[in-house]
Amino acid sequence: MESDLKFFEEALIEAKKAYDKNEVPVGCVIVVDDKIIARSHNQRETKKSALGHAEILAIEEACNKLGRWILDDATIYVTLEPCVMCAGAIFQARMKRVVFGAYEPKFGGLGSLINLNELEGINHKLEITSGVKAESVSNLMKEFFQKLRNK
Amino acid sequence: MESDLKFFEEALIEAKKAYDKNEVPVGCVIVVDDKIIARSHNQRETKKSALGHAEILAIEEACNKLGRWILDDATIYVTLEPCVMCAGAIFQARMKRVVFGAYEPKFGGLGSLINLNELEGINHKLEITSGVKAESVSNLMKEFFQKLRNK
Numbered sequence: 001m002e003s004d005l006k007f008f009e010e011a012l013i014e015a016k017k018a019y020d021k022n023e024v025p026v027g028c029v030i031v032v033d034d035k036i037i038a039r040s041h042n043q044r045e046t047k048k049s050a051l052g053h054a055e056i057l058a059i060e061e062a063c064n065k066l067g068r069w070i071l072d073d074a075t076i077y078v079t080l081e082p083c084v085m086c087a088g089a090i091f092q093a094r095m096k097r098v099v100f101g102a103y104e105p106k107f108g109g110l111g112s113l114i115n116l117n118e119l120e121g122i123n124h125k126l127e128i129t130s131g132v133k134a135e136s137v138s139n140l141m142k143e144f145f146q147k148l149r150n151k
Numbered sequence: 152m153e154s155d156l157k158f159f160e161e162a163l164i165e166a167k168k169a170y171d172k173n174e175v176p177v178g179c180v181i182v183v184d185d186k187i188i189a190r191s192h193n194q195r196e197t198k199k200s201a202l203g204h205a206e207i208l209a210i211e212e213a214c215n216k217l218g219r220w221i222l223d224d225a226t227i228y229v230t231l232e233p234c235v236m237c238a239g240a241i242f243q244a245r246m247k248r249v250v251f252g253a254y255e256p257k258f259g260g261l262g263s264l265i266n267l268n269e270l271e272g273i274n275h276k277l278e279i280t281s282g283v284k285a286e287s288v289s290n291l292m293k294e295f296f297q298k299l300r301n302k
Contacts, residue, residue, distance in 0.1 A: 049214040050222065050244035051207065063200040071201065084267060085243050088236025088260065093201035106274060109239070113272055114265065116235060121264055123257060 004077070004099055007031050008132045011077040011101075014041040014054065015140060021046055025144050028054040028078035030062045030071070037074075038062040054078060055086035059093055070094050079137045081108035081130070087116050090126065097127040101137035155228070155250055158182050159283045162228040162252075165192040165205065166291060172197055176295050179205040179229035181213045181222070188225075189213035205229060206237035210244055221245050230288045232259035232281070238267050241277065248278040252288035 007029055014027025018041035027041040038061035044052035051057075055078055063069050075097040076082075082090060082100065087109030090098060098110065105112050110128060117126050158180055165178025169192035178192040189212035195203035202208075206229055214220050226248040227233075233241060233251065238260030241249060249261065256263050261279060268277050 044220055047214075048218050048220055049211060050220040050240060051202075051211055051214070052220065053243075056202065060200060060202055063198075063202070067199050069195055069199050069201040069203065083239060083243065084260075085236055085239025088234060088239045089201060091258070092204075092234065092236050106272075107242070109235075114267075114270060116265075119265060121257075 084109035235260035
């Protein structure tokens, strides 16, 4: 979609916030009716919580804001392929669409470790767009891990 | 383990709290060093959040209490097989062990829809015990959905 790039840039801005906090740089925004209703970035170390991923924090914010747990009119833009936990949360929220950048080979839940959307028996189907600005995302990740190693 | 039944009973007490709130009756406790450090029950409707599952709420509490996101000394006792989101969260927290009661055929992530623990490439392995008091759990679930239909 035409507006995908615009919203993806906002997810990248979130990812850079994580980078500046020395967190693995992943960011996301959730969009309903062409408006950003929630945004967040990875804060696992800052919050010292296994649930501190960008998508979980943004889904919590979106549910709070809308006062409902079904977000079937929402699109989530996230810089990195959601992990299995976050992909599971996206299914639990019955989201309409996921737009992500680079693949996450280790624990990615939408094509890498597994593709939940293709599982036989899954009771919800997501529209998925992948590879958006994948090079920018990969460069940001590489830069982060380089910085970490130099420490 | 000998203490499994004792802790599982506590998870069942949590499930009954959900039942009394007209929530799908799922409960859990998290145990470290033979002590319950977090407990919760499903509150998806009450909290109007897709993240309102028992396990997510308890993992959040456990991380907050211990001030760390790695819970590799923890066992989670949960009445129903964790869904893919919750199983993913258990992996993200690197938990040591999962003890659950009945299987959850629709979205269960530890044997039903999929078994994340058996995925090729998964970078963490859980010890899993299933089937604990499965009949009590199934009866509670059946009773709940019967109550729902009668409304």
